[in-house]
Amino acid sequence: MNEPLQKMEAASKLLELKNIDLSFGGVKAISNISFDVLEGEVRAIIGPNGAGKSSMLNVINGFYHPQQGEIWFDGKQRHSMKPYQIAYQGIARTFQNIALFKGMSVLDNIMTGRFTHMHKNVLWQALWKGPAEKEEIENREFVEHIIDFLEIQAIRKTPVGRLPYGLQKRVELGRALAAQPKMLLLDEPMAGMNVEEKEDMCRFILDVNDTFGTTIVLIEHDMGVVMDIADRVVVLDYGRKIGDGTPDVVRNDQTVIDAYLGVSH
Amino acid sequence: MSADFLYTIEVILNGLMAGVMYSLVALGFVLIFKASGIFNYAQGVMALFAALTLVGIQTGQIPFSHLINAIFGTNIHHFGWQVPTVLAIALTVGVMVVFAIIVERYILHHLVNQEPIILFMATIGLAYFMEGFGDIMWGSDIKTLDVGLPSGGSRWLEDYTLGWAAEGEQYYGMYLDKLDMVASLVAIVLVVSLTIFSQYTTTGRALRAVADDHQAALSVGISLRTIWVIVWSIAGFVALVAGIMWGAKSGVQFSLSLIALKALPVLMLGGFTSIPGAIVGGLIIGVGEKLFEYAIGPMIGGATENWFAYVLALMFLVFRPQGLFGEKIIERV
């Protein structure tokens, strides 16, 4: 209960969003939302369907460009960047409906996650022997750590297309982790999972959070889960922020309750 | 009016007419792509095959006579009768329907749910097959196709417009090809009837349903197989029409299959899924390439039409990736 508070005092702001406005051809997806994410915390974004949660993540990793508002990441203000540049800044994510590379093996998928950490140019790669291979091996070692960590050694070489849903989610998490991100965005990591799988996933998320100290922003529908693992929660509804704070604060917030119970405003 | 202006008009009009001829071919592509998501490269060869069959039936050719002669040392080629045009056309349509059934039965049926590129390659295989088959069936000599279509420029128009140019300028009147005019009429009739068919008949609605969503269509109990047979039959009919128009222009021979290449930029421009797109796209391509050849061509050595059609479509596409009337491509995360 007071452990997150301590965190907050210690930590500095890793990400800060100021008055974000986002609309698609007149339709407002996000209106004037501001919130921040602290170094090393687990931040949850919740809200009913169509509240603009996913849009929020897309704004954070630069897939959408808000019409208004400022985005500060790691102490620097961000001006319209392409998603791949943002990846280099240290933001990784998973997707609501799995976006793995179907044609590749588990290993290759996670290796692809190392993209931003490999720098040998085309000529070295063409040669393979020497630097390129060395780099490959080093990264392979790191990837193997992640594979062990996620307990998917057995399916290393299997094409991801053949894996069951739960494992695919896990691999996708692995791919995101491989990038050693400062901040990890998880879009409904537990959607459509059974209880055991959810428990595993929770464990992984928390382990990631303390072992690698990765900051995590996640969207989740399962309130129980959110309340368990999140340090702080943002509540969105119809593209507006209607609540922000520790789980307890949010839990007892009237507007939030109304929004969820669907009381007419 | 100055002669140059009149010439430009003439070029534009002829461009429009040529465009219609391209659209006739493009239509077939669209129909099949819309209903089955197949980019049917064989459309051009289907046009050739249909035209060959028509002429063959009309002139009472013996199918496979060359093969028969080669095997049995006989020397047969004609039955020695003439089949009236209308009947011949009807019979040819019949042949194309049979063709559609065969294609569905032995090819598409086995390739359901494959990636588009696989289906595309299959149709190229089909094209190869039919090139060989058509030649063996009807022979590879040039055949003149005579279904009583007019040809040549319209005298009336020429005389009528003769006076339009300013005094003292060289002007010979506006030139429009009768065949092209007929083609335009046919195209209009074709499109209208296709639209009516797809709007007001049960089968038509079924087609649209399939086009929108296979699963949904299946779930309401529409048999995909029959739909595909119908679509390919219609495409075969469209191919026949295109074959007649082009065949009347250049005689029926192998090259007829290459008109497919003229239709591709039209598809790009109009979108693979839109019938009006095929028409409008054709018109734009036709006018575009003719105007370019007229205005710029002479400066850079001419024969620009083949590539300019594509470049035009390309430039257009860079600004509108889904084509003129193609459904919007939405990228969701």
Add this chain to the structure above:
Amino acid sequence: MKLTQLATIALTTLAISVPVAAELVFPSLSYRTGPYAAGGTPYADGWADYFTMLNKRDGGIGGVMTSVPECETGYNTAKGVECYESLKGDGALVFNPLSTGITYQLIPKATADDIPLLTQGYGRTSGANGAIFSHVFNFPANYWAGASRIINRIKQEAGGEIAGKNIALVYHNSGYGKEPIPTLKALAEKHGFELTLIPVDHPGQEQKSQWLQIRRERPDNIILYGWGVMNQVALQEAANIRYPMDQMFGIWWSGTENDKLDGMASHGYKAATFHNVGTDYPVYADINKHVVDAGLAAGDGSNVGSVLYNRGMYAAMTAATAAATAQDMHGTADITSGMMRDGLENINMSDAVMAAAGLPKFGPEFAGSCDNHGGTGQVGIQQWDGKEQAWKLIGGFEAPDMKVIGGLIKADSEAYAAENNITPRDC
């Protein structure tokens, strides 16, 4: 791996089918398929039937039977190589590639293999320079001679003066179609006429722009270098814009039965030709007797007497004559391709020879020599008679403007020699 095994099996089957007894092999690189099939088929028939006739009538050439292994090129250069390599093994005496593209790539190969190329009325024009192209023979006429002859004819029809006239060249936008351009440019300079170049891309079904342009500019004459469907469309469009047919001239590849319109639409259209037309020659009696009626015709016999059939047969007759010449020169009936080359180089196609072959006055007289592989370049003019639906020879075989052409041939062939460092033979 498996496929290669199969291939070798197939190749051995081919090897088996190689003739055992001594034969004079005149391979035929034909194209009976693809966009130009309609042109390739009758030509191949003519070539094959003539040799069959020789075998039946006089038991081959100099007592040795001839054979005509055929190979389908589909007018495709890569397939051409395959055919060349496979038939070369059969002891081919001479190749008649019937495609400008294939000719160009066979010139070096054949020269190295000491096999002559006979390219009558097509191929590399500058091959006429025997000093540099030792194994290329394109007599009696070539593209440039044809162009020059047409210009002369136009001049003659215009009463000897064409300065200031506007002549348009409508050509197949490929190597073949571009051949005459340098000649026509040179001639335009010399005679002071204006040359308009109008290319048509393969295949050429859509020529609206080109003919609208012609309709606007009203050139006094049109020269047509087309092939395949392009010819039919060009004539159709010309008729459509009511261009006077008798002011339109085709090269011989645009002057065949394929290239006409039914009825009177193309009546009066003229074309250059290097051989005569029609069937009233003694040789046809023999061909019909020994080949067609005997059911040995290469095709279904329907092409006999057509322009392209005649052309193929004429080429065969030339090759046969050269073979006979070679036999006399080397005193052996069973000649090699090298001897065949000498035969071609020393051929003397006199009226007497043609008459003996059953084709009196069928083509111009010509004789080969060390430096001249192009003959006199004499070309005739034929005209399409819409009433009788037949070609008629209206202008006899006359020599073209050799001053101009000779210069061009020299320049082009020497450029080739320099590029491939070939030292010209001293003739």
Add this chain to the structure above:
Amino acid sequence: MFYRESGDFKKTYQKDSQTFPIKFDRMRYYFVLAVAFLVIPMFLTDYMANAVMIPFLVWAIAALGLNILVGYTGQLSLGTGGFMAVGAYATYKLMTAFPGMDMVSIILLSGLITAAVGALFGLPSLRIKGFYLAVATLASQFFLVWLLNKVPWFYNYSASGQISAPQREMFGVIITGPHATPVAAYIFCLVFAVGLAWLARNLTRGRLGRSWMAIRDMDIAAEIIGVNPLMAKLSAFAVSSFFIGIAGSLFFSVYLGAAEVTEAFGITVSFAVLFMVIIGGLGSIFGSFVGAAFMVLMPVLLKNVLVGGMGWPTDLAAHFEYIIVGGLIIIFLIVEPHGLAQMARVLKEKLRLWPFPH
């Protein structure tokens, strides 16, 4: 029984990530190389070389190139013929302009030139996808052919626009021109084919290759991982064109010896190479070779069997060629849409388990 990996453990990641993890495969690979370099040359006739082996190698290189683009990066292209033409004409210009230059550098240079052109024509791929892109690449096909046919400088102002390759040697051995021995020409092409296959393998297994496949499988996800779509796609176009350019260069200089752009590099070439890639197997280097073998050998085979063996009229045979090749393509796609390479893979899997399938 003989074909298995049990007991064939890998102790280092290096070993694990090698091309042929299984000993048997490795052996067979070396064996094939040995045969190609040592045995085949001994039995090489003119016909085998010029009608079978050399075209096979040249087409294999082209197929490799296209496979990088279509198979690995998922960008459907029909511009192959145009790019081969660029390679061929670049070679011609270099050969005639610098008679002293050795063939290897000429061919590599031609490849690089083609790569530049390819990257340029790859630009639309950033906006255009799928069949639209395929048709768009036809623009490059037609435009390049038109350009090379129209500008006399490209063919040194020769009357007909034909280009023919002068004689050149390497280490005193003639490899281009009519006097080149079949063995020399064959080995020359073989070296390129093997070298390029090795290159393709390296590029596709490393960082670049993964970025290509990522773009192919899920471009959005790829971008969010840090892959720059522009770079990925353009590099794919460039590398692919490099291969195709070299193929065109060999096609002209070693194989045909002469070419004319409208005849030799038409649209049919583009389709033929696409066939090879699909028949052989998308995203498979081995497949590129198999596909090329199929498309080169099948017609020769049919021709020799039908005409040579059974003595059919050539035109009938040619027509049946069309029918059979077309039919086979359809059958292959129905039986195994992922190409012959996949068939081989499945067979391997079976072999591994043999004789205990369950």
